[in-house]
Amino acid sequence: MTRKFLDEAYNHIGKGIEHFYNDWAATYETEVGENGYVTPARCARLLAAHQKDRSLPVLDFGCGTGLSGLALRAEGFETIDGMDLSAEMLAKARTKNLYRSLLQIQDDAPPPFAQGDYDAIAAIGVIGPGAAPLDVFDVLLSKLAPGGLFVLSFNDHALEDPAYAAKITDCVDKGLLRVLEQEYGPHLPARNINSTVYLAEKL
Incomplete structure (x- = not known):
């Protein structure tokens, strides 16, 4: 029987998550x-x-x-860089010829780019249970220059924890960002899982 990684993904926490995604890389897009x-x-x-x-x-x-890169390219974005923990996932992304650069990062090191290097940052299906911790939101926001755009999603598993939605509200209240769009809708429809997508501007 083929291993169903989605059955495990939202419960996978802590160190070693890159190994989980390395193992999933071969069947991720199919699943x-x-x-x-x-x-x-x-x-x-x-x-x-x-x-x-x-x-x-x-x-x-x-x-x-590279599924998010495909979606960005389909909307006309021309210059896309990708970063991920998983070498095997990156190998799959590389075959799509979508990215200007692809870089493997470490979960215990700051992202290797400077504030303002990117006019927009996408963290699509990235922050939440079984993936990146919530503090990654703060790290990425800090790397945008004022006026930069940040698009991200929190799925239903993340939104069960009020800390996720509260993070957005807190940043708005502190004058760190402005939410331009907020849309709740389908994420994995076959599993009846939805997500809230946010498009925010760094202030």
């Missing part, structure tokens, strides 16, 4: 595709609605096998 994964397209559409110059560089953080 999420069978479940109707639509969050990348939703995020890319929102970003495209607000980023008029689509030649400006976009960071696809947690790019995985």
Whole structure:
């Protein structure tokens, strides 16, 4: 029987998550595709609605096998860099010839780019249980210059914890960002899992 990684993904926490995604890389696209994964397209559409110059560089953080890169490219984004923990996921992304650069990062090291290097950062299906911790939100936001755009999603598993939605509200209250779009809709429809997609501007 083929291993169903989605059955495990949301309960996978702590160190070694890159090994979990390395193991999943070969079947990831088939499995999420069978479940109707639509969050990348939703995020890319929102970003495209607000980023008029689509030649400006976009960071696809947690790019995985490149499904989010495909969605961004479909919306006309020309210059996309990808970063991920998983070498095997990155190998799959590399075959798509979507990215200007692809870089493996470490979960215990700061992202290797400077504030303002990217006019937009995408963290699509990246922050939540079984994936990146919530503090990655703060790290990525800090790397945007004022006026930079941040598109991300929190799925239902993340939103069960009020800390996720509260993170957005807290940043708005502190004057760190402005939410331009917020849309609750399908994530993995075959599993009846939804997500909230946010498009925010760094202040």
